[in-house]
Amino acid sequence: EAIMATFVFDFSEGNKDQKDLLGGKGANLAEMVNMGLPVPPGFTISTEACKAYLKDGKSPDALRVEVTQALRKTEDQIGRHFGADKEPLLLSVRSGAKFSMPGMMETVLNVGLNDTSVQGLAEFASDERFAWDSYRRLIQMFGKTVLDIDGELFAAALDAQKAKAGVASDPELTAADHKEVVAAYKQIVLDEAGLEFPQDPRTQLNMAIEAVFNSWNTERARLYRRRERIPNDLGTAVNVMAMVFGNLGETSGTGVCFTRDPSTGHSGVYGDYLSNAQGEDVVAGIRNTLPLAELEKLDPKSYADLRAAMRQLETHYRDLCDIEFTVERGKLWMLQTRIGKRTAAAAFRVATQLVDEHLITMDEALGRVSGDQLSQLLFPHFAADSGVMPLAKGLGASPGASVGEIVFDNDGATARKEAGAKVILVRRETSPDDLPGMVASVGVLTARGGKTSHAAVVARGMGMCAVVGAEALKVDPNAKTVTVGGTVLHEGEIIAIDGATGEIFVGEVPVVDSPVMVYISEGIDAAQQAAHGDPETQDLINSVDRLLRYADGVRRLRVRANADTAEDAIRARERGAQGIGLCRTEHQFLGERRTYVEAVILAETEDERTAALDPLVPVQRQDFVELLTAMDGLPTTIRLIDPPLHEFLPDLTELSVKVAVAEAKGEEADPHELKLLAAVQRMHEANPMLGLRGVRLGLKIPGLFDLQIRAIAEATVELLGQGKRPKPEIMVPLVGSVRELQIIRDRAEKIIADVTATTGTALRIPIGCMIELPRAALTAGRIAEEAEFFSFGTNDLTQTTWGFSRDDVESAFFADYLESGVLTISPFETLDGFGVGKLVKMGVEAGRATRPGIHVGVCGEHGGDPESIHFFHAAGLDYVSCSPFRVPVARLEAGRAAV
Ligand code: PEP
Ligand code: MG
Numbered sequence: 037e038a039i040m041a042t043f044v045f046d047f048s049e050g051n052k053d054q055k056d057l058l059g060g061k062g063a064n065l066a067e068m069v070n071m072g073l074p075v076p077p078g079f080t081i082s083t084e085a086c087k088a089y090l091k092d093g094k095s096p097d098a099l100r101v102e103v104t105q106a107l108r109k110t111e112d113q114i115g116r117h118f119g120a121d122k123e124p125l126l127l128s129v130r131s132g133a134k135f136s137m138p139g140m141m142e143t144v145l146n147v148g149l150n151d152t153s154v155q156g157l158a159e160f161a162s163d164e165r166f167a168w169d170s171y172r173r174l175i176q177m178f179g180k181t182v183l184d185i186d187g188e189l190f191a192a193a194l195d196a197q198k199a200k201a202g203v204a205s206d207p208e209l210t211a212a213d214h215k216e217v218v219a220a221y222k223q224i225v226l227d228e229a230g231l232e233f234p235q236d237p238r239t240q241l242n243m244a245i246e247a248v249f250n251s252w253n254t255e256r257a258r259l260y261r262r263r264e265r266i267p268n269d270l271g272t273a274v275n276v277m278a279m280v281f282g283n284l285g286e287t288s289g290t291g292v293c294f295t296r297d298p299s300t301g302h303s304g305v306y307g308d309y310l311s312n313a314q315g316e317d318v319v320a321g322i323r324n325t326l327p328l329a330e331l332e333k334l335d336p337k338s339y340a341d342l343r344a345a346m347r348q349l350e351t352h353y354r355d356l357c358d359i360e361f362t363v364e365r366g367k368l369w370m371l372q373t374r375i376g377k378r379t380a381a382a383a384f385r386v387a388t389q390l391v392d393e394h395l396i397t398m399d400e401a402l403g404r405v406s407g408d409q410l411s412q413l414l415f416p417h418f419a420a421d422s423g424v425m426p427l428a429k430g431l432g433a434s435p436g437a438s439v440g441e442i443v444f445d446n447d448g449a450t451a452r453k454e455a456g457a458k459v460i461l462v463r464r465e466t467s468p469d470d471l472p473g474m475v476a477s478v479g480v481l482t483a484r485g486g487k488t489s490h491a492a493v494v495a496r497g498m499g500m501c502a503v504v505g506a507e508a509l510k511v512d513p514n515a516k517t518v519t520v521g522g523t524v525l526h527e528g529e530i531i532a533i534d535g536a537t538g539e540i541f542v543g544e545v546p547v548v549d550s551p552v553m554v555y556i557s558e559g560i561d562a563a564q565q566a567a568h569g570d571p572e573t574q575d576l577i578n579s580v581d582r583l584l585r586y587a588d589g590v591r592r593l594r595v596r597a598n599a600d601t602a603e604d605a606i607r608a609r610e611r612g613a614q615g616i617g618l619c620r621t622e623h624q625f626l627g628e629r630r631t632y633v634e635a636v637i638l639a640e641t642e643d644e645r646t647a648a649l650d651p652l653v654p655v656q657r658q659d660f661v662e663l664l665t666a667m668d669g670l671p672t673t674i675r676l677i678d679p680p681l682h683e684f685l686p687d688l689t690e691l692s693v694k695v696a697v698a699e700a701k702g703e704e705a706d707p708h709e710l711k712l713l714a715a716v717q718r719m720h721e722a723n724p725m726l727g728l729r730g731v732r733l734g735l736k737i738p739g740l741f742d743l744q745i746r747a748i749a750e751a752t753v754e755l756l757g758q759g760k761r762p763k764p765e766i767m768v769p770l771v772g773s774v775r776e777l778q779i780i781r782d783r784a785e786k787i788i789a790d791v792t793a794t795t796g797t798a799l800r801i802p803i804g805c806m807i808e809l810p811r812a813a814l815t816a817g818r819i820a821e822e823a824e825f826f827s828f829g830t831n832d833l834t835q836t837t838w839g840f841s842r843d844d845v846e847s848a849f850f851a852d853y854l855e856s857g858v859l860t861i862s863p864f865e866t867l868d869g870f871g872v873g874k875l876v877k878m879g880v881e882a883g884r885a886t887r888p889g890i891h892v893g894v895c896g897e898h899g900g901d902p903e904s905i906h907f908f909h910a911a912g913l914d915y916v917s918c919s920p921f922r923v924p925v926a927r928l929e930a931g932r933a934a935v
Contacts, residue, residue: 043085044102046109047078047277052353057082059273061132064373071352073345073370077113078127078277079106081245083134086271089249095242103241106276114278119148119237122156126170126279129244131251133272136374137260140272141181141251144244145314146174146279148237158211161284168214169206169283173314175221175233178240182247183229193220207312241276248274262486265860280369282362283314287335290315290362293328293342295350298358298378300572301386305329305343307359315360315371331363341368349373354395355404356386380409380536381572384579398586399935405583406932407902407925411435412536413552413580414924415501418545424532426539428520430481430506433492435536437547438479438501441528444513448527449473460531462518464511465504466491468844474498479533481540483509489851496865499921501535509540552580556924557610584924587931588612593908594915595926596671598895600624602662605672608920612927615671616663617827617917618767618895621744622679624659633684636740638715649739656747657754664755664762671763673827673895673917674748675806676734676741676780678769680724688716725832725841730770731805734780745784749791749799756797767827768805774818777805781822806895807883808832813875817882820890826883827917828876830896830904834863837872864897867904877911893917902929909933 050058050066058066062080069075081103088096111117116125126148131140149157149171158167172194179185194206197217201209209217225233234240251257252272261268282290293307308325310317311334332339342361345368349357358376362369378386387401396404415435418424440458443449446469452459453476461477463470465484474480474494479501482491486505495502510519516527525531525542532545555563555577567573596617597608601624605616625633632652639645664672682688691713698705721727734741748764755762766784771777781803788799805822807813808829816826835842842864853859867873876894883890893915898904900918905926908916910933918926 042102043082043088043096043099044106045080045082046106047075047080050080055134056270057084057273059083059132059134059275060136060374061130061372062273062275065275065277067352068349068370068373071348073348074341074368075370076278076280077110078275079103079110080132081274081276083271083273086249086252086273087269089246090252090271095246095249100242103245103276107241110276110278118241119150119153120156121152123160124148124153124156126153126157127241128275128277128279129241129248130275130277131248131272132275133252134270135264135266137257137266137272140254140257141248143316144174144177144181144247145316146170147178147240147244149174150235150237150240153237161281163284165209165211165214166281166284168211168218169209170281172214172217172221173316174240175218175225177316178233178244179221179225179229181251182243183225183231185224185228189224189228190221193217193224196220245274245276248272259486262854267860268857277371280362280364280367280371281314282310282364283312283317284365286312287366288312288362288364289331289334290317291325291328291331291360293346293359293361294376295346295357295359296386296389297382298356298376299382301356301378301382301389303389309334315362335363335366338363338366338368345370351395354390354400356382380412381576383409384413384583385572385575388579388582399590402583402587402590402928402932402935405928407905407929410552410580410584410928411922411925413576414550414556414921415536415553416547416549417536418532418534418539418541419548422545424541424543424545427523427531427542428506428508428540430483430503430509430538430540431486431492432534432536432538433489433504434495434500434502436479436499436501437532437534437536437545439530439532439544439547440478442518442525442531443473443477444511444516444527446470446473446476448516449476452528453477460533462509462511462531463491463513465489466494474500479503479535481506481509481531481533483507483511485851486854495535499919501533503533503535503538503540506538506540551577555580556612557607584928584931587928589931590934591909591927591930592934593905593913593926593930595923595930596673596893596895596915596917597920597923598899598917599663599920601659602666604920605663605666608923609666609670611920611923613670613920613923614915615673615763616667617673617893617899617915619663619672619674620678621656621659621675622677622683624656625677625684629655630684633681634712636737637681637685637719638711645737645739649743653743653747653750656744657751660748660751660764661754664751664764665760667763668755669761669763671765673765673767673804673825673893674744675767675769676731676744678730678733680721680727680729681733682716682719682721682724685716685719686712688713688720691716725835725843731768731776731780732770734768735776738783741780742783742787745787746791749788749801750795752799752801753791753795753797765802765804765825767825768803769829770808770832771805771819772809772811774815774822777819777822804891806832807876807879808896809836810875813879815882816879817886820883820886823883823887823890825891826879826893828879828892828894828896828913830867830872830876830894830898831864833875833896834868834872837875838863838868840864866901867898867907869907873907873911876908876913880912900926905929906933 047069052063052067055063058080116123118125126146128145130143154171158164176190180187222233282288289311291309296303307328309331310325356376360372383405387404390396391401416437418437440460443459458478460479461473462481465482480491482504492504518525532541551566554566563577594614596615597613598618599605599608635648639648752762802824804825806829807826895917899916900922
């Protein structure tokens with residue numbers, strides 16, 4: 037009875053959409069077979085088989101049977117038998133996960149060769165040298181990747197044979213030489229792995245397949261997945277394919293090509309070819325490759341066939357494809373294709389080119405670019421023609437191009453900054469202790485950590501350039517050196533880091549402004565001028581313009597900005613913000629104005645407090661006049677003061693020490709300081725984030741909110757008087773109960789009515805609140821009775837839903853959580869759709885049930901995160917609000933979410 041195939045699929049049985057089951061390589065091989073392209077026969081072992089193997093520690097029984105069936109089919113198609121003594125069929129075994137993944141076992145070629153089939157191959161190919169060379173390659177690859185033997189041992193044995201034969205290069209070795217190498221290799225296998233090189237072809241195949249399965253869990257593969265947020269449980273597929281040979285003489289060869297230029301997008305012939313070679317020779321760079329166009333002269337027929345296949349693939353995939361191929365004695369074989377990787381600039385250009393060629397729609401074009409790519413294009417970058425070679429490469433964690441002196445610690449960073457230098461903080465990894473150093477630096481470089489490491493998260497938050505996880509770096513903070521290979525760099529030496537590509541350079545590299553940034557902030561004419569006639573830059577600007585305008589046309593989500601000052605607001609508006617979604621007014625009290633708040637806190641009587649609050653009204657009024665002027669005509673959500681009061685007071689320990697020192701010296705303590713100390717002690721909270729902040733503060737010290745409300749109302753009157761169109765909205769933070777909002781709202785309405793009465797100007801200022809506590813989301817239906825709008829504060833909502841302190845958690849244990857797969861990304865970066873997102877959805881629904889059409893937005897950091905934006909679109913929000921810099925990214929992603 038036939039077994040239902042679940043683990044093994046002939047190439048003719050799948051298609052390109054089955055990447056989950058067949059892996060990327062397998063799915064695309066199947067697609068090429070469907071298209072009638074010349075793919076060597078073979079089959080794909082599914083990711084299901086891999087998962088079963090990893091779960092049980094052994095291959096499922098059915099796999100053995102299904103492999104036999106598929107293998108026989110392959111043999112029948114090609115008319116030869118696997119590992120047979122005569123005309124042997126040989127196989128390549130290659131890994132192929134859903135996402136291409138360096139760090140996993142790649143390839144074993146020539147599987148099926150042994151002491152007898154090598155003779156059969158020699159006769160078949162009429163080339164004894166080729167056959168023994170193939171056999172020694174098999175033992176080498178098998179030894180290295182399946183048996184985990186140090187590759188250097190094989191390389192050394194080959195070198196020894198060359199020395200013995202008195203030749204300089206591999207191709208000069210004779211068949212007899214290769215026979216000796218094979219014997220030496222077998223001995224290496226025996227010595228190192230403790231087993232004979234397996235002579236049974238099927239044993240070779242089974243071991244190679246299991247080696248691919250095992251390679252899913254190598255340390256490097258796990259590390260890569262963690263960095264790229266690829267789930268750990270996908271497993272890899274294995275592709276088993278009949279060998280075709282590019283090294284059967286001058287009429288054979290192997291190459292790689294792209295259907296269009298992956299850096300410019302231009303259609304044409306891009307690729308490399310190496311005659312009389314196997315795939316790994318191209319990668320190993322043993323000989324110089326030829327430009328693909330040369331193949332036309334060497335072998336016009338294969339070249340024409342390849343061009344036809346390239347066109348067919350591009351027509352079919354309707355995208356840039358990259359291809360691996362082999363020519364065996366004048367016959368073209370397609371070994372692999374996939375959608376080609378490309379630079380951010382090429383992504384935009386290719387997308388609009390394909391539209392202009394009528395191959396894709398504008399909707400599809402929008403799907404071909406991403407907010408991350410756009411943000412890469414917005415940062416200044418190193419001049420492409422600088423000719424400086426990178427010293428090392430890490431992960432580009434926060435884009436930008438920074439040049440500065442190396443510093444190793446906070447003191448070094450601040451001292452050099454004060455002296456006027458630009459500095460780059462170099463650490464093995466960073467922790468919250470390094471914050472002062474980061475603040476003083478133009479960039480941060482770490483040897484360890486991934487894209488959610490402390491350095492990466494903090495740098496992105498600050499909009500500073502960061503390269504993390506550059507493992508080649510040996511950082512010695514005591515010696516104040518960083519070593520890369522043989523290069524030792526000292527404190528004070530200049531380095532340059534590229535936060536987009538992760539490249540690290542020694543010395544100055546010239547930085548150029550991004551023309552796309554000029555486009556975003558000054559418009560297309562200015563950008564075209566800044567392009568200085570460079571056609572590629574002009575083309576890029578046009579592509580970005582077309583796609584961004586299209587996104588603006590199709591998106592439903594509006595995009596606002598989080599901006600606290602008029603300056604930020606102007607910047608946000610230039611970049612297309614349609615309003616302000618969050619003005620954090622507490623930021624207006626930092627710096628010199630801190631003392632105003634201090635006076636409010638220290639006030640002991642009502643009169644004292646009023647006296648302390650009064651001078652704040654004109655100051656705040658002026659803030660709001662400026663902000664509302666900058667946002668004239670656009671909605672401007674002003675949030676009443678939020679943070680714990682101790683943030684405005686001196687540090688408890690510092691102050692206690694100061695007072696104690698004075699006492700010890702027998703000096704009279706400063707009465708102001710004593711008063712301050714008493715206040716700090718009184719207000720000290722174990723969990724300030726869960727303490728007296730937000731609306732709680734507004735209820736405890738009513739004057740604070742009142743003065744802000746008055747200032748907003750008066751600023752509005754002033755601007756209306758000037759014929760402007762101010763559109764303020766008052767937002768109450770940290771509401772957990774409808775009653776809290778109701779009290780504030782009643783007071784606000786009285787104050788606004790009072791301002792109207794004194795000025796004679798009617799005011800219409802919506803009052804709403806943040807939804808940033810689970811209770812607020814759970815009771816949103818009631819809160820909506822009092823709120824005219826909602827704004828989800830997903831920072832606090834994440835903090836309180838998970839119970840993760842947003843200030844500590846990233847450094848404390850996120851690394852472990854990411855390692856063990858509890859998290860795949862920090863929930864403070866990308867919204868946790870299942871948990872926190874559920875509260876958002878509930879809040880929206882309940883709010884709309886009470887108050888149909890209630891305006892709902894989000895102003896947590898997630899408002900600028902691409903994946904989260906797609907979530908907010910689906911959840912039916914009206915707008916997202918993000919940092920001014922992210923506005924273009926949010927516009928693009930909101931458009932992508934809508935198509
Ligand atoms: C939030 O909690 O998501 C929010 C926007 O407020 P803040 O970050 O100021 O607490
Ligand atoms: Mg908050």
